[in-house]
Amino acid sequence: MEYVRVCSTYGAGFWYVPGTDSCIQLSGRMRADYVYVEPKNGRTDAYGVGNGRYKDATGIKARARLNVDVRTPTDFGTLRAYLRFQIDKNTGNQGTGSGALVDKAYIQWAGITAGQAQSFFDFYADDLNWGSFGGNAGSDASTNLLAYTATFGSGFSATISLEDRGNRQINANYYDVAGQRLPDVVANLRVDQDWGSAQLSGALHQLNSGTIYNPWGGSWGTRVDTAYGWAVQGGVKFKLPQLGAGDVLWLQAAYADGALSYLGITGNNTTGKVVNTIADGYIVNGDIKTTAGWNITAAGVHYWTPSVRSTLWGSYTNVSYDSPVKLDNALFRDFNVWQVGSALIWSPVSKFDIGVEVLYGRLERNRFDVVDYNAPIYVKRSEDSIQTRLRLQRDF
Template sequence: MWRAREAPSSRRRCRFCDAYGPGYFFIPGTETCLKIGGRVRTEGEWYDAYNPNSKNGTLWHTRAELSVDTATDTEYGPLKTNTVVRWDWNDGNSTSTKLLFANISLGGFLVGKADSQYNNYMGYAGNVINDDVIYDGPKELNQLTYKYDAGNGFTAVISLEDSNSSSDTSSYGGAWQTGTGNHYAPDVVAGAGYKTGAWTLRVIGGYDSIVEEGAIKARVDADFGAFSAFLMGGWNTDGDKLNKYAGSYLNSNRSACPTNGADCGWGDWAFWTGASYQLNPKLQANAQVAYTDSKIFAATANVAWRPVKDLLVEPEVSYTNWDAADADQWAGVLRFERKF
């Protein structure tokens, strides 16, 4: 006797949603799992580790983020979306709203807005707030990306990225970059990595189609449980030019870049190194040092204290020296953040 197939119960569907990670739950009447999260952050900043000419002696910054993730099982694997909206409130009633991320992924492919794979795939820099005082690449931009995971520790990525959409476009060119303007060829990012035991090695390159130059980064990570460390180096294909992958955060501060924009970029090379140590279940110490061929030095240290689950209290101190500008800067941050 034929019997109609019984629909899975909501409880079974919720257990299925757990396969996508914690926090997902089943949307009744659909085949979709949903996760809602976010964060609220408020922090006091003392001076600016990125800019010796900053007039901000103190600055209080508050941020809220809301993230919405979806996942649906298909014959090609999970069909996912990721959306993050950010609201910022600064001193002087300066407010902003940003669509931080909005992307779709399926079967290793991702399309939409996300951080450049030049940073995302490499794991950014260290476990400090001011981790990219030495510029380490672009962040938010539109892209078409494919990631490959062999399941044996080997991974690879290739990404076509919008040459005009990055939030960092003003930070690597400005008045010093030639050939800017409308451009219809994408930037290209490609990389590969391998993880075995406590060690991970990754290499990635980015080509800026407007400047027609690029950069390569290589990174080694070691994770021994309570102690972890990394070493990352970057090479600029033309040390006399800034490009999206070997740029600077000081494009608008000419007194800090007395000759040209490249004085605030890498020059031919840059490196970053850092370490973290878990002092106890609630307290972690982090430090990072970075240096460039153009003689920019940046050092940062902090402690991350989590008095209760999902609450972070993080004081940090940074020192930066720009040799070309004969300038230096001490800076500090005290951050409070609650994730959910």
């Protein structure tokens, strides 16, 4: 009879698969969130009358996650297969019903990463914040990809990645998106040192349309030219052991044109009477006009004691449309999104957290963008909201 043996080559938690030289680690997470979102009176009819009582102010999210990590030594380095399977059960303002997904499923070998993995554009990727308001605090996407990473020693590396365009499209129907001809091309330069890490990322995003444009009408004409969106991002992560063991500070900034997903935007944003329609591009006079924006994010965690820590994070996103787009369609208006949040977390035992996060968000649209039916003229509108979240989480 062959007994299971500990495999210390790849860190804690690995053990040898009996009869092989492969090591496996099983891990996972159970999480329960209890969420309150301040209800707002939104526009529900032609006269701007809304009733926040029809909206769920409270909600519950339950999440179960299983990770399987298998590693085998080869002549060309470690062969790794990684799977993360996740099931959610949501109610109230967290949505309804259950959902199961493969969040990660990839193979790594000899510098190659293939499958469903974290985008190589991402850096901070919502590491500390729990909730969000109108999108993530920055780019955070799990996507299908094929990538190659070259390592140069001393913690330096570079990656080139082909990633699924479909996971990065925002309201692509506004430019009549055609079939994918070119996946998103993502590249990064990264350094990991004792003091922390830093990364510079870039992405190219194709916007191709199936529309035939004829300014005089009719079924004939010329096809709308393909446009290309792009994004750049720089980030740094500082380890701050002089303040407390485990203390970290994240700083990140990004700019995108025609590729708003790389700013952390996930779709339309609505708060009360302020309704944002967001799209990467829009066709005006036979051309795709791309939408530009930028984002900055800062986040930190401080350990007051080994079992008590707090987080503080914030982000600001600014998006602007070309004048021809705003003249052609009143739905598209420049806007800003502010997010600020903080959490206090207690770990009574190892890998078990009990915490509360409070999040403030504010959505602003430029003046003359929103109709206030209680006023005689168009006025500037903005709305804010507060979320609170109680979380219990057990990792194993």
